Amino acid sequence: MKAIEITRYGPPDVLHVVDRPAPVPGVGELLIRVAASGVNRPDVLQRTGNYPVPAGASDIPGLEVAGVVEGGDAQAMALAGFQIGDRVCALVAGGGYAQFCVAPVAQCLPIPQGLTEVQAASLPETFFTVWSNVFDRAGLQKGETLLVQGGASGIGVTAIQIAKALGATVLVTAGSDEKCAACLALGADHAINYNSSDFVAEVQRITAGAGVNVVLDMVAGDYVARELQCLAEDGRLVIIAVRGGVKAEINAGLVMRKRLTVSGSTLRVRSVVFKGAIAQALKQHVWPLFESARIKPVVHSVFAADGGLNSPSGAAQAHALMESGQHVGKIVLTW
Structure with a gap:
């Protein structure tokens, strides 16, 4: 062969x-x-x-x-x-x-x-990954809100569609207005251009300060601390890649006060x-x-x-x- x-x-x-x-x-x-x-x-x-x-x-x-x-x-x-x-x-x-x-x-x-x-x-790769992390590990439920970092990626377009089909509200970040538009066309409720906006401020604005229930993160690094600020009480952060680096500094007090869960996996x-x-x-x-x-x-x-x-x-x-x-x-x- x-x-x-x-x-x-x-x-x-x-x-x-x-x-x-x-x-x-x-x-x-x-x-x-x-x-x-x-x-x-x-x-x-x-x-x-x-x-x-x-x-x-x-x-x-x-x-x-x-x-x-x-x-x-x-x-x-x-x-x-x-x-x-x-x-x-x-x-x-x-x-x-x-x-x-x-x-x-x-x-x-x-x-x-x-x-x-x-x-x-x-x-297979993206659907197995999204199901395992967003639904099995993070337990996203109908009526909850998901934030997907990198919504135009293979993982992102998969997460948008499954989460929407199963009754969640979906926010995404992407690196250009064109990619944001593509994510919205696939069903995302809100798309944030991370090169022109602060995604933490935008998430807080969109959710009226409540935050999101689940964050699917492919960046890690200094994104982790910012993503914790985006989470609602009892929120769950799932890390599946470390394009931004393997080390992160977090506010442990915030994790305790809001009862947050930080998890990750490789498949x-x-x-x-x-x-x-x-x-x-x-x-x-x-x-x-x-x-x-x-x-x-x-x-x-x-x-x-x-x-x-x-x-x-x-x-x-x-x-x-x-x-x-x-x-x-x-x-x-x-x-």
């Missing part, structure tokens, strides 16, 4: 197309003929040497794929209701940038009716059982929202993965776009 390899740590052009043996599915796994692979910021971190590959995972980057079931553990497939030839998307711990990929059956989901493989490849290293439980929750609560058109995939750009053996690939263009921050939604590679 052809696959995208990180030839060395460095800029996007270190991503090359190479020949690799196709993976062999093990117990509890499917073999997927990949039609499309999602591109995510953790892939960029892996390429630059800042996101170590978990033990046992493929060194090939890529955390989500969509395609057709080619084979696998027959018993596990039968128990999960999958057959050879079924269209599926899957969350994987690595190996997604390739023509074939193995995935735990528990982390595979049927492609929602009416979606293409390109659209489906944009779903890649969690167990198959843990991820499988998220998959089942998505299948029950979120996948029907696609079929009723209450939510939709948001794909900004699609690149052909195969640029030729031992030459820079479409993945290099995809990573350059990811790092530019000029996209709204997801970036996808096709095979």
Whole structure:
């Protein structure tokens, strides 16, 4: 098979197309003929040497794929209701940038009716992450208010749509008026341009001083102290990335007085059982929202993965776009 390899740590052009043996599915796994692979910021971190590959995972980057079931553990497939030839998307711990990929059956989901493989490849990483953190960990409820930092990102457009569909009020921050407009078009109730406004003051103004119930944070660093000021009593802050730095100074007195909860998580290293439980929750609560058109995939750009053996690939263009921050939604590679 052809696959995208990180030839060395460095800029996007270190991503090359190479020949690799196709993976062999093990117990509890499917073999997927990949039609499309999602591109995510953790892939960029892996390429630059800042996101170590978990033990046992493929060194090939890529955390989500969509395609057709080619084979696998027959018993596990039968128990999960999958057959050879079924269209599926899957969350994987690595190996997604390739023509074939193995995935735990528990982390595979049927492609929602009416979606293409390109659209489906944009779903698993962000939908698993948002559900696990916003709904499982932070416990966002119908009628509560969510603040999403980076509303135009893949995570952001996912959080906006699920939270709105399930009855929450959604505030977002974004880096330009154009991105704010895109977030509003997806259903966000309020969008704050963090380059022209103080998001803390804006949150207080919009909520009449009450604050928000949940903050989904992909920045950390000095944002943490400011986000605590945005929270209502019994509010919950969930940190899922540290683009602004790993250290933060907080007002512990504020945390105590308002009974705040500060939490965080990463998904890649969690167990198959843990991820499988998220998959089942998505299948029950979120996948029907696609079929009723209450939510939709948001794909900004699609690149052909195969640029030729031992030459820079479409993945290099995809990573350059990811790092530019000029996209709204997801970036996808096709095979």
